Amino acid sequence: MGKVAFFATGNVHKFNEARFVFSEFKVAVAMLKVKTVEIQDSDIENIAVASALDAVKKCSLPIVVEDAGLFIRALNGFPGPYSSYVFQTIGVNGVLKLMKDIDDREAYFHSVVAFCRPREKPIMFHGKVEGRIVHEERGDEGFGFDPIFTPLKGGGKTFAEMGLEEKNRFSHRALALRNFAEWYIRQ
Numbered sequence: 202m203g204k205v206a207f208f209a210t211g212n213v214h215k216f217n218e219a220r221f222v223f224s225e226f227k228v229a230v231a232m233l234k235v236k237t238v239e240i241q242d243s244d245i246e247n248i249a250v251a252s253a254l255d256a257v258k259k260c261s262l263p264i265v266v267e268d269a270g271l272f273i274r275a276l277n278g279f280p281g282p283y284s285s286y287v288f289q290t291i292g293v294n295g296v297l298k299l300m301k302d303i304d305d306r307e308a309y310f311h312s313v314v315a316f317c318r319p320r321e322k323p324i325m326f327h328g329k330v331e332g333r334i335v336h337e338e339r340g341d342e343g344f345g346f347d348p349i350f351t352p353l354k355g356g357g358k359t360f361a362e363m364g365l366e367e368k369n370r371f372s373h374r375a376l377a378l379r380n381f382a383e384w385y386i387r388q
């Protein structure tokens with residue numbers, strides 16, 4: 202029988218990205234819409250671990266969670282671990298305004314996937330994609346900061362100008378999920 206992973210997320214975009222990656226490894230994935238704590242912390246690893254432990258406590262199942270952030274070099278890594286809050290408050294336009302007179306557009310997305318079984322410690326997997334913040338929003342696909350981020354190897358397209366398959370060729374989340382899936386199929 203093939204493997205199954207339970208992915209705790211309320212974000213259907215993240216779930217679809219995960220489904221696509223897991224299908225490469227013949228791992229079926231179920232979306233668990235359990236609301237987990239999202240602590241404020243300066244480290245996305247700590248956020249992922251807290252969320253994994255909380256999800257396991259609520260569901261008593263082996264759980265996969267994922268936490269990500271956008272780190273902008275000229276802003277000393279801001280919004281980083283605060284990406285979710287920044288997206289909800291000032292949004293994509295707010296970040297573009299902060300970057301208005303800044304020439305250095307370098308940024309990266311970092312994703313941490315945490316897997317946790319009941320009564321065990323979470324195990325973490327990482328993925329990172331280097332890129333740039335563009336000057337104007339482009340594209341309608343995806344979510345979050347996708348319209349303003351272009352990966353270095355993406356031919357100049359923003360993530361929001363890519364379909365899911367193309368984004369998954371480059372994305373931080375796909376890299377972290379692949380690292381997890383390679384380990385998981387050997388368990």
Ligand code: IMP
Nearest residue numbers: 267268269270284285288344345346347
């Ligand atoms: P989360 O806490 O992992 O859900 O991510 C924090 C925030 O980072 C989200 O609200 C998004 O705004 C942003 N983010 C995370 N991953 C992505 C992505 O793949 N594309 C665009 N924005 C993302």
